[in-house]
Amino acid sequence: MMGAAEDGKTVIVTDVGTGVGVMGGRGGLSMIMAALLLVAQMAGAGFLSLPKALSNSGWIGVMMMLVFCVTVGFSGTRLGECWVMMEERWPQLYAGNSRQPYMDIAGVALGSPGRILAMFSVFATLFGVSTVFLVLISSFMHDLLPVLSECEWLLVAGAFVLPFTWLGTPKDLWQASVVAAASTALACLVIFVELLVEAPDYPEPHYPNPTVFTFALGFASILFAFGGASVFPTIQNDMADRALFGRSVALAFLGLLIIYLPVTVAGYAVMGAVESNILLNVDTRKTVIKVAIVMEVLNLIGTYIITTNPIFQLFEEKLDVENRFGWRRCVLRSGVVAVQLLIGLAVPSFDMIVNLVGGTTVPICSFILPGIMYLRMVDMKGDWKKRFVPLWERTLLILIVSVGVVGSLVSTATSIMDIANPDNIGKSCFIHFST
Numbered sequence: 001m002m003g004a005a006e007d008g009k010t011v012i013v014t015d016v017g018t019g020v021g022v023m024g025g026r027g028g029l030s031m032i033m034a035a036l037l038l039v040a041q042m043a044g045a046g047f048l049s050l051p052k053a054l055s056n057s058g059w060i061g062v063m064m065m066l067v068f069c070v071t072v073g074f075s076g077t078r079l080g081e082c083w084v085m086m087e088e089r090w091p092q093l094y095a096g097n098s099r100q101p102y103m104d105i106a107g108v109a110l111g112s113p114g115r116i117l118a119m120f121s122v123f124a125t126l127f128g129v130s131t132v133f134l135v136l137i138s139s140f141m142h143d144l145l146p147v148l149s150e151c152e153w154l155l156v157a158g159a160f161v162l163p164f165t166w167l168g169t170p171k172d173l174w175q176a177s178v179v180a181a182a183s184t185a186l187a188c189l190v191i192f193v194e195l196l197v198e199a200p201d202y203p204e205p206h207y208p209n210p211t212v213f214t215f216a217l218g219f220a221s222i223l224f225a226f227g228g229a230s231v232f233p234t235i236q237n238d239m240a241d242r243a244l245f246g247r248s249v250a251l252a253f254l255g256l257l258i259i260y261l262p263v264t265v266a267g268y269a270v271m272g273a274v275e276s277n278i279l280l281n282v283d284t285r286k287t288v289i290k291v292a293i294v295m296e297v298l299n300l301i302g303t304y305i306i307t308t309n310p311i312f313q314l315f316e317e318k319l320d321v322e323n324r325f326g327w328r329r330c331v332l333r334s335g336v337v338a339v340q341l342l343i344g345l346a347v348p349s350f351d352m353i354v355n356l357v358g359g360t361t362v363p364i365c366s367f368i369l370p371g372i373m374y375l376r377m378v379d380m381k382g383d384w385k386k387r388f389v390p391l392w393e394r395t396l397l398i399l400i401v402s403v404g405v406v407g408s409l410v411s412t413a414t415s416i417m418d419i420a421n422p423d424n425i426g427k428s429c430f431i432h433f434s435t
Contacts (some may be wrong), residue, residue, distance in 0.1 A: 005325070011044060013270050015307075022398060024150040028238050028239050029235070029238050029239045029240060030239075030240060030250070031239070031241075031244045031247055031251075032248075033249050034235050034236070034238075034239050034244075034245065034248035035247075035248040035249075035252045035255070036178060036181045036252075037233060037235050037306060038228060038232070038248060038249065038252035039180075039181045039184070039252050039255045039259075040180035040181045040184070040213065040299070040302060040303050040306060041228045041231050041235075041303060041306050041307055042225065042226060042227070042228035042252070042256060043180075043184045043225075043255075043256060043260075043299075043303075044180070045132050045133060045136055045224075045300070045303075045354065046224065046225030046226070046256070046260065047184070047188055047259060047260050047263050047264065047278070048136070048276075048277050048278055048279055048296075049221045049224065049225065049263040049276060049278075049351060049354050050065070050221065050222065050225055050260055050263070050267075050278070051263070051264050051267030051268045051274040051278045051281075052218075052221065052274045052275065052276050052277075052278070052351065053217075053218040053221035053222045053225075053264075053331075054218070054264060054265075054267075054268040054274070055207075055208065055268060055272065055273050055274045056214040056215060056217045056218030056221070057210050057215045057218030057222070058207070058209070058210045058215075058218075059207075059268075059373055060210075061218055061222060061268075062219075062261075062265065062322065063235040064222050064262070065222055065225075065226075065260065065261070065264065066257075066259075067191075068222055068223060068225075068226045069226055069253050069256060070253075070398075071367070071400045071403075072223075072226045072229065072253070072366045072367070073226075073249055073252075073253035073413075074249065074396070074400070075229060075366060075367065075370040075371055075397075075400055076228075076229050076232050076249040076253075076366075077246040077249050077371065078370050078371060078374035078397065079102075079105070079229060079232050079233060079246075079370040079373070079374070080232065080236050080245035080246050080249065081374060082105045082108075082109065082370075082373050082377050083101060083105060083236055083242060083245075083248070084243050084245075085238070085377050085378075085384075085387070086104070086108060086377075087242065087332060088384060088385055089382065089384045089399050092247055092338040095411055098237055098308075098313065098315045099313040099316065099323070100119070100313065100314055100317060101233030101234055101236065101237045102122050102230060102232075102233040102234070102310075102365075103115050103118045103122065103314075104233075105117050105118075105161060105233060105373055105377075106118035106119075106369060106373060108377065108387040109374075109376040109377050110372070110373060110376060111136075117364070117369070118365075118369060119314070120361075121230065121361040121364040121369070122230040122310065122314075122361075122362040122365060123311060123314060124357070124360070125227065125230040125357060125362055125364075125365050126230055126231065126307055126308065126311050128305050128312055128356065128357035128361070129224075129227075129307055129338065129357060129424070130307045130308045130311070130340060131340045131343050131353060132353045133159075133301075133303055133304040133307065134154060134157050134158060134304065134340060134341065134344050135154065135344045135349075135353065136277070136296075136300055137153070137154075137161075137203035137297055137300050137301065137304075137327060138150045138151070138153035138154035138156075138157050138344075139153075139277065139280070140279070140280075140296060140297050141153040141156070141157065141297065143280060143284055143293065144290060144293055144294070145315065150429075151345060151429035154344050154345060154429065155341065156189070158316045158337055158338075158340070158341045158344075160301070161301055161304055161305065161337070162333075162334060162337055164301070164305045165305060165308055165309075165312065165333045165334075165336075165337060166325065166329060166330050166333055167305070167325075178303045179298055179299070180298070180299045180300075180301075180302030180303045180306070181255075181299075182394075183295040183296060183299035183302070184259060184296070185259060185299045185300045186241065186292070186295045187279070187292040187293075187295040187296045187299065188259050188260075188263045189382055190280060190288055190289065190291065190292035190295075191263050191267075191279060191282060191289075191292060192262045192266055193262050194282050194283075194286070194288065194292075195263075195266040195267060195270050195271075195282065196266065196270075198270070198282065199270045200234075200284065202270055204273060205268075205269065205270060205271055205272030205273075206272040206273050207268075207272050207273075208272075208273055212410075213414050216359070216410045216411045216413075216414040216415075217355050217411070217414055217415065217418065219358075219359070219407055219410070219411050220354070220355040220356075220358035220359035220362075220407075220411035220415055221351070221354055221355060221358055222358075222413075223259065223358045223359070223363060223366070223367075223407065223411075224354050224355075224357060224358030224362055224364050225256075225358075226253070226256065226313070226366070227357075227358060227362035227363075227365065227366045228349070228366070229365045229366035229370060230310070230361075230362075230365040230366070231306070231310055232245075232249070233309050234309070234310045234313070235248075236248075244326070248328060249419055254391070260407065263278065267281070276349075276351035276354075277292060277351075278312055278338070279292065279296060284309070308333075308336070308337075311336060312329075312332065312333045312336060315332055315336065316329065316332060319332065319364060344429075345428070345429035346428055347419065347428070347431070351381065351417070352418060352419050355411070355414075355415040355418060356412075356415040356416070356419060358411065358415075359407075359408060359410075359411025359412045359414070359415045360408065360411075360412045360415070363367050363404040363405070363407055363408035363411075364404070364408065366404070367400055367403065367404025367405075367407070367408075368401050368404040368405060368408070371397035371398070371400050371401045372401060374397065375389065375394065375397060403424070
């Protein structure tokens with residue numbers, strides 16, 4: 001372990017690694033590859049739930065998508081600047097690879113309480129998101145091959161992805177990001193075209209008036225679609241030049257809008273009241289839709305591998321597991337996948353998990369902590385390069401944090417109420433297996 005003194009406090013950094021700093025010619029991800037990783041991580045399940053989010057929130061949901069895209073993207077660039085400041089101020093500690101970059105930022109900016117909050121939020125977000133991916137894979141496979149139930153396919157999906165989780169860090173998984181991003185783009189294009197082709201065959205769409213309850217669920221789903229900040233520092237930490245991370249974020253969020261908007265608007269405009277998964281709302285008997293489903297399954301597999309990696313690294317650091325391939329890594333990561341499968345079997349509902357994660361820890365990681373940590377680090381006193389935050393930027397960050405707090409409280413309450421609904425409890429796979 002190593003410590004760094006700051007204003008009389010000690011910041012604890014563990015297992016930083018032996019990588020050479022950026023200024024020393026450190027190898028790693030390019031700006032484009034980092035952007036692809038970001039797109040792959042966020043778009044995996046995001047676009048599937050957005051038409052339903054519009055059904056819950058009404059057309060104002062389109063405006064929320066645009067606002068969230070800009071604000072979360074901006075927060076992501078500030079999060080990246082936090083790590084750049086840490087490298088500038090304490091290069092001997094932070095110029096190498098860190099297994100917990102988000103938590104390191106929180107520890108420097110907010111001390112031990114901030115680090116604990118960040119650790120819990122990042123873990124819960126990534127754990128919940130990656131569990132959603134397994135549930136979706138099982139749902140799609142059941143639609144393609146109904147020889148097994150969704151619950152049985154969930155177990156098959158877990159067994160299939162397990163060996164891939166034993167790999168290293170995001171820079172070792174660049175192939176997964178390319179496959180995931182390309183598969184998502186192709187699936188969205190197919191769905192968009194199919195919606196336009198099928199539009200005359202659909203009845204007149206019904207657009208239900210949103211209630212406070214449904215609007216909060218829509219808020220959570222939209223935020224979930226853009227809520228990738230929890231893994232941002234992990235990807236930035238694997239870049240060759242971490243100062244370029246802000247550009248990667250800008251490219252990624254522009255790509256997300258291009259992917260999200262056509263499918264979301266077309267799905268809601270054509271169908272009105274949409275079910276939770278837009279890909280299963282179109283005619284899945286058509287070959288082109290089956291191809292789109294296969295593409296999305298590939299996307300989800302790649303995204304799952306990327307998203308779970310920070311979870312594994314967190315546990316490995318805490319349990320002092322060596323940062324290389326070995327039996328301890330395989331056992332630990334297999335245990336995490338097993339727990340996710342148990343949760344997926346208990347709550348095998350895609351939209352309920354999306355709303356819960358999107359309303360609870362995603363706002364903390366994407367809305368609340370980035371702005372607070374950035375302003376705190378800029379305002380720190382010390383013998384280092386000074387930074388100035390203009391009034392408009394400070395005001396915007398405070399506004400983003402405030403929206404995150406209010407939205408999180410309301411969305412969390414409605415998501416818990418939705419899960420506790422007696423009609424939803426009977427969907428558990430444990431009941432399925434017992435009958």
